Amino acid sequence: MRSSKSKQRGRKQKPAPSIPTGSLLAIESFSPEEISSLLKQSAAMQSQLEKSPASRRQLTNTLAGRRVALLFYEASTRTRVSFEFAAKNLGAVTTVVHAAASSIEKGESLVDTGYTIEATGAEAIVMRHPSSGAAQLMAHYLKVPVINAGDGMHEHPTQALLDAYTMLRHKKSLRGLRVLIVGDIFHSRVARSNAQLLSKMGAHVTLCGPNELLPELAATLAPGIELQRDIDAALKTADVIMMLRVQKERLSGLNLNIEDYIRDYQLTQDRMRNAKPDAIVMHPGPMIRGMEITAEVADGPQSVIVEQVANGVPVRMAVLARALGARK
Amino acid sequence: MTNQQERPLLIRGGHVIDPAANTDAKMDVLLRDGRVAEIAPSGTIVAKYAEVFDATGLTVAPGLIDIHVHLRQPGQEYKETIATGTAAAAAGGFTSVCCMPNTVPVNDNPEINAWIQAPERGAIVNVFPIAAATVGSMGVRLTDFAALKNSGAVGFTDDGKPILHDDIMRASFQAATKLGVPVIQHAEDTRLTGGCSMNLGPTSFRLGLRGMSIEAESGIVERDIRLARETGGHLHVAHLSTKKALDTVRRAKQDGVHVTCEVTPHHFTLIDEYVGEYDTNFKMNPPLRGTADRDAMLEGLLEGSIDAVATDHAPHALHEKQQEFDRAPMGITGLETALAITLQVLHHHRKVPLKQIIELLSSNPAKLVGLKGRGTLSPGAHADVTIFDPNKKWKFETQDSRSKSKNTPFDGWDFTGAVTATIVSGKVVYHRDRANR
Numbered sequence: 001m002r003s004s005k006s007k008q009r010g011r012k013q014k015p016a017p018s019i020p021t022g023s024l025l026a027i028e029s030f031s032p033e034e035i036s037s038l039l040k041q042s043a044a045m046q047s048q049l050e051k052s053p054a055s056r057r058q059l060t061n062t063l064a065g066r067r068v069a070l071l072f073y074e075a076s077t078r079t080r081v082s083f084e085f086a087a088k089n090l091g092a093v094t095t096v097v098h099a100a101a102s103s104i105e106k107g108e109s110l111v112d113t114g115y116t117i118e119a120t121g122a123e124a125i126v127m128r129h130p131s132s133g134a135a136q137l138m139a140h141y142l143k144v145p146v147i148n149a150g151d152g153m154h155e156h157p158t159q160a161l162l163d164a165y166t167m168l169r170h171k172k173s174l175r176g177l178r179v180l181i182v183g184d185i186f187h188s189r190v191a192r193s194n195a196q197l198l199s200k201m202g203a204h205v206t207l208c209g210p211n212e213l214l215p216e217l218a219a220t221l222a223p224g225i226e227l228q229r230d231i232d233a234a235l236k237t238a239d240v241i242m243m244l245r246v247q248k249e250r251l252s253g254l255n256l257n258i259e260d261y262i263r264d265y266q267l268t269q270d271r272m273r274n275a276k277p278d279a280i281v282m283h284p285g286p287m288i289r290g291m292e293i294t295a296e297v298a299d300g301p302q303s304v305i306v307e308q309v310a311n312g313v314p315v316r317m318a319v320l321a322r323a324l325g326a327r328k
Numbered sequence: 329m330t331n332q333q334e335r336p337l338l339i340r341g342g343h344v345i346d347p348a349a350n351t352d353a354k355m356d357v358l359l360r361d362g363r364v365a366e367i368a369p370s371g372t373i374v375a376k377y378a379e380v381f382d383a384t385g386l387t388v389a390p391g392l393i394d395i396h397v398h399l400r401q402p403g404q405e406y407k408e409t410i411a412t413g414t415a416a417a418a419a420g421g422f423t424s425v426c427c428m429p430n431t432v433p434v435n436d437n438p439e440i441n442a443w444i445q446a447p448e449r450g451a452i453v454n455v456f457p458i459a460a461a462t463v464g465s466m467g468v469r470l471t472d473f474a475a476l477k478n479s480g481a482v483g484f485t486d487d488g489k490p491i492l493h494d495d496i497m498r499a500s501f502q503a504a505t506k507l508g509v510p511v512i513q514h515a516e517d518t519r520l521t522g523g524c525s526m527n528l529g530p531t532s533f534r535l536g537l538r539g540m541s542i543e544a545e546s547g548i549v550e551r552d553i554r555l556a557r558e559t560g561g562h563l564h565v566a567h568l569s570t571k572k573a574l575d576t577v578r579r580a581k582q583d584g585v586h587v588t589c590e591v592t593p594h595h596f597t598l599i600d601e602y603v604g605e606y607d608t609n610f611k612m613n614p615p616l617r618g619t620a621d622r623d624a625m626l627e628g629l630l631e632g633s634i635d636a637v638a639t640d641h642a643p644h645a646l647h648e649k650q651q652e653f654d655r656a657p658m659g660i661t662g663l664e665t666a667l668a669i670t671l672q673v674l675h676h677h678r679k680v681p682l683k684q685i686i687e688l689l690s691s692n693p694a695k696l697v698g699l700k701g702r703g704t705l706s707p708g709a710h711a712d713v714t715i716f717d718p719n720k721k722w723k724f725e726t727q728d729s730r731s732k733s734k735n736t737p738f739d740g741w742d743f744t745g746a747v748t749a750t751i752v753s754g755k756v757v758y759h760r761d762r763a764n765r
């Protein structure tokens with residue numbers, strides 16, 4: 001009974017045909033080849049950034065004069081700054097639009113805001129929004145590529161790419177890598193993007209947390225995902241330990257006691273004794289020291305948390321270059 | 329709406345199916361003065377001055393009745409009006425619709441109730457209001473059930489704002505029972521569904537959307553059945569969507585509790601996965617469920633534990649649906665596709681006889697809300713008739729829709745089974761071949 005058009009609906013792994021080329025909306029609709037290619041591009045960007053001042057200058061020709069709008073409906077420091085530097089490293093011109101300082105507050109619809117930004121000459125839109133699916137909605141109506149910088153609880157694809165990039169700087173391959181993600185999985189777009197990416201790339205993903213923050217449904221997210229309630233057991237085999245922020249503002253309705261959470265899930269020096277000596281500790285930020293992780297571990301020898309932030313720039317350069325169709 | 333001056337209409341050569349009269353044969357039907365004048369074996373009615381409707385090869389049924397629609401008037405005329413909503417109803421083969429009270433203001437008093445039914449509204453099918461059970465549908469103080477019934481209300485509900493307090497629900501049953509009308513409940517424990525925009529399941533988790541649990545529906549159904557049992561009231565569960573709630577209804581029926589239920593075409597056809605990449609035309613309340621629940625709805629229809637098919641026709645403007653998924657309003661239109669979907673899914677795929685389909689869409693709904701002389705073609709009944717071709721292939725395109733809103737997931741669907749004509753009080757209000765599309 002369903003028409004050919006309707007048959008497309010509900011099919012996973014396939015973006016709608018009307019999505020502008022170069023968009024990055026969700027890792028879920030990306031192939032392993034596309035992910036690998038972006039990671040390679042990121043490495044190329046980084047080596048050119050670090051090679052010499054001349055090669056660094058040369059990079060600014062890549063997107064010289066191209067216009068990138070950064071549309072932020074939610075506060076963000078690291079993602080916005082990282083995208084801005086990434087764009088500027090490639091020579092692009094950026095405009096930051098904050099929800100609070102625009103017509104958005106007056107009740108303009110998301111799509112109308114998109115049309116306006118497109119009409120003023122933006123060639124790509126990087127957007128952060130509190131509603132899941134907001135980037136998809138935008139991309140559906142616009143002609144310019146849309147880059148999702150985090151939509152609600154759904155995805156944060158560039159974070160997953162920079163996390164994978166960081167893992168690859170310390171580990172040989174993502175294939176077979178044992179990655180443990182601990183904390184508030186339910187509310188986390190970072191967890192969803194990471195689970196999608198790592199599953200596609202052949203890593204073993206273990207999600208860890210109490211039932212309130214990690215419902216059984218999480219196992220359906222991508223193939224091969226395991227759930228583990230006991231962090232100490234999970235730590236023993238992990239090559240990568242990724243701690244997530246507990247989104248305190250979202251806990252009010254849940255049956256979750258902070259002291260219990262800290263006792264059962266905080267990553268401490270003590271717990272790290274269970275971990276493999278070459279395991280790396282990651283955190284996508286913002287990090288609450290003393291909550292999900294202690295300062296000793298966050299600043300400890302196995303932590304790559306600061307490096308993650310730095311890696312955001314070359315990864316986002318690769319994403320922007322792809323979006324705007326730059327050669328090489 | 330009756331047209332006393334009109335010529336009689338003789339529907340000739342059709343296959344008449346009238347479950348209430350146990351008729352399933354080739355018969356002619358004569359309509360005169362807004363009533364069914366005569367029904368007899370084909371070729372035996374002599375009516376010299378009658379206009380003739382040739383129904384050869386077609387099914388002639390008592391007019392379809394949709395007991396759950398939102399006509400949006402008064403107050404939200406940009407979504408739908410009584411005129412456009414009933415035009416869509418006629419195109420879908422419905423001769424009567426029951427409209428929900430969540431208008432602006434809420435239909436909680438006899439003035440609004442009468443205003444909705446006034447001829448100035450331009451309805452082309454019969455409109456029977458379901459009035460609010462509590463003032464403003466705020467769930468605190470009961471409306472005047474007797475006055476509302478006297479002004480035409482056929483049932484009571486706070487659809488969309490379910491009655492959560494036991495004492496208010498109990499009082500609603502007590503007031504409705506005295507008047508012999510049902511209390512209709514949108515079964516959703518809204519204390520458990522805050523911020524939810526779809527069914528709780530793998531799809532909601534994947535999309536990062538908060539999901540409504542099955543228990544949020546079944547818990548209220550269980551509570552309502554307990555109160556219906558206690559008060560002897562008639563509980564009608566609106567748009568049932570979960571196996572768990574259906575099992576509860578089935579058991580209560582066996583126990584002799586006066587409980588009935590309806591299911592929408594989308595809940596026995598679609599599943600939550602079809603939300604795909606945040607398609608707001610798949611967002612409604614109750615939400616589309618998983619395969620097991622969808623299949624349970626089909627089973628319930630097949631075995632007869634579900635009493636009626638109702639659309640929950642809920643028009644919304646394009647700009648409202650063109651929003652972030654969690655901000656877009658819930659609801660889809662359904663009047664023009666309900667018969668086609670029911671024929672396709674139940675009759676063609678599941679081999680349900682047409683008699684049973686007509687029970688679900690006409691005779692049972694008439695009984696449920698006490699519409700006397702409707703849902704049947706017995707002599708003396710209202711001359712409301714739906715003529716359809718169960719085998720006609722067609723494509724539904726929203727651009728052709730008579731509804732003011734186009735928020736349907738069925739755009740572009742191919743169907744087998746189409747309405748040929750809709751007759752209200754003896755007058756053809758819709759004819760497929762004369763429809764300007």
Ligand SMILES: [Zn+2]
Nearest residue numbers: 487488514566
């Ligand atoms: Zn409802």
